[in-house]
Amino acid sequence: MDTLTDVTDASASPGLPLSPSLRRRSGATHDAVSLTDFAHKHSLALTRYAFLLCGDQHRAEDLVQDAFLSLYRRFGETLPIAAPLAYARKTVTNRHLAWARTRSSGEIPVMEVPERPVTPHYDLQQEALRAALGELPDRQRAALVMRYFLDLPDREIAATLSCRRGTVRSLVSRALSALRADPSIEGAGYDA
């Protein structure tokens, strides 16, 4: 399975106006990667990542399409940057967080949550954990996804969220504390 963790897979062309974190990695010069290959190789993994951020497959696909489009508009058909995957992941994350900030105007609160279809793997405990994840602030959830799904080091998470490493640790720690404090998640507490 393709993953999102191979951040240094691609080419580099020093001197382009990139963010410092991306520029730092562009030490060696490789052949530029084509956007087509890049999209084909990583679209599924990026979509899965976006899905874990937002919980909606259609929105996840939109986020990834937007990320590819912004890559294309910025660089054209070839990507002369060291870590296009980190770039795309950051775009997906930023767009999701920006959308999440404004969605209060579009979200309709309901008295009772509509019933969800029961999947074959239905697990009451997993369901409670999933619901609790949905309640977390978006940046905290994004940090959890990057750490526990992508297994990214804090340095990469910090670059994606545009924050310091200490902030990443605090986001993750607060998210875990909130989950542990949730009474509906059995056995998550420290004393379990």
Added chain:
Amino acid sequence: MTPDLEQRLRSLFAQEAATVTRPAPWPDSAAEYSAPGDHPAVIAGTPVNGREPALAGWPADPGQRPSGRWRHLVPVLAAVAVIAIVGTVAATTLRPTIDDVAVADPGTDADREETVDPAALLTATVDASGGIILGVTAGGSADGTAASTVDIYEDALCPSCWEFEARHHWAIAEGVRDGTFVVRYRLLNILDGTSRSGDYSTRACAALLSVARIDGARPGVFPAFHQQLFAARHHPSGSPGELTDQQLADLAKAAGASAAAQQAIVDRDDYQAALDTADGNYRELDRLHRLSDRRMGTPAVVAGEGLVDPHDGAWLERALTPPR
């Protein structure tokens, strides 16, 4: 034993992610992309490669958009223009109203004859609850047995309080000097949250306490500092600004405070006392508002047992009329 939370998160994420399959419209093979135009990321009607630069000075590199810095320049300039316009309008409409009442008030101050500020004679003492009581030294006609006490509740960040002081400080000082009443300032910090530093009201209260405590016995110092602190010109028009500790100390110096008092302000010697008194004053004011039908707010004037309307021009008379 239940697996630990981190392990459960890993398995949940993996399980959830596995439900996402490759989107249908995306070809399975890279070979199916025949031309850049067929790229799934390209939305119809957005030719990018080879287009003309939109503005002179932007990079002519085909396919490269202007850098983020330039792209954001226009909205930033627009925002600056809007702020400038709003600021100008606010400066021309708000400032005169505050300054006008300071120099010529048609109500209570219209008939004043003295040119010497009566506040120059006033001293200040701090009572046990942190209230600052204005008194007089020789020169005034008060004998220390004034008929009534007027409590004035203020927050240093409250524009209404600035206006109240600008409008009435002369009449207040005259009343105290002549022994008509005693004024006790009771400071609040309810607007701390609106200040950039998060505690300007408390710091201002502490500075007032320091000056009253250290230099209260010297006539005119505390009233001058208090008046300066509540002068709207120290705060940017439109939004409540704030002063740093050093600026507070400089203001005290300009009002004639001693070096010890200035140092006490910078060192925040009375910060805890300010927190305590503001807390007590808030509770007292809250209690009084519960007894009346008035909405909680500053400035608040309490004479005897009851609240009087500070926005009423005749509030002093009302404050001095014994409750029936």
